Amino acid sequence: MLKEIDCRGLACPGPVLRTKDILEQDRPNTIRVTVDNEASKQNVKRFLESQNYNVTIEIEGSLSHVIGKNESTIPSPPEQGTAEKGEAAEEKIVVMLATDRMGFGNEELGKKLVLNFLGTLKEMGHSLWRLILVNNGVKLTIEGSEALPTLRELEQAGVDILVCGTCLTFFDLLDKKQVGQTTNMLDVVTSLQLADKVINI
16 A cells, blocks of 8 residues: 655644654555655654655655655564663653753853763763754754764764754755754654653753
């Protein structure tokens, strides 16, 4: 069964939400989602992959057709936040960073403070689950940012770094992102819902 969805003109997270609705209603073997911007393409691709679909992308001018195929029955992954039997559940902390500097007043000081903050996050250990970057915070992930080495170190240590696709698009920085996963508001809301603790900066 093939399902086709035309998501042209839809702002984030519209394409992902429409795709999610179709999967929940029909669970098609093949789904073809048409989008007209890079952020939506990446978000739909990542969502379909999380649902056990093999994804290919066809480009047609300014449009992208994200095609997901699931030809076999693959068990769904366990719900996030579920501990293995006999294991203690580990606290999940989400840090949401909406700025590329910290506090108000001196701009240079604010930028140094945010770099120090990121460098100190590793002290949370395995409790640090996700770092979500929105608004000016996405500028920390682009080429030339002094925060890149620290962010890469956190990512290599297993921290999920989610970078707002709408924000990258707004600042025209989508192709300059060097670290993290381009994300959408559905991922952000789900992360906040699953977290044991949320820290907003």
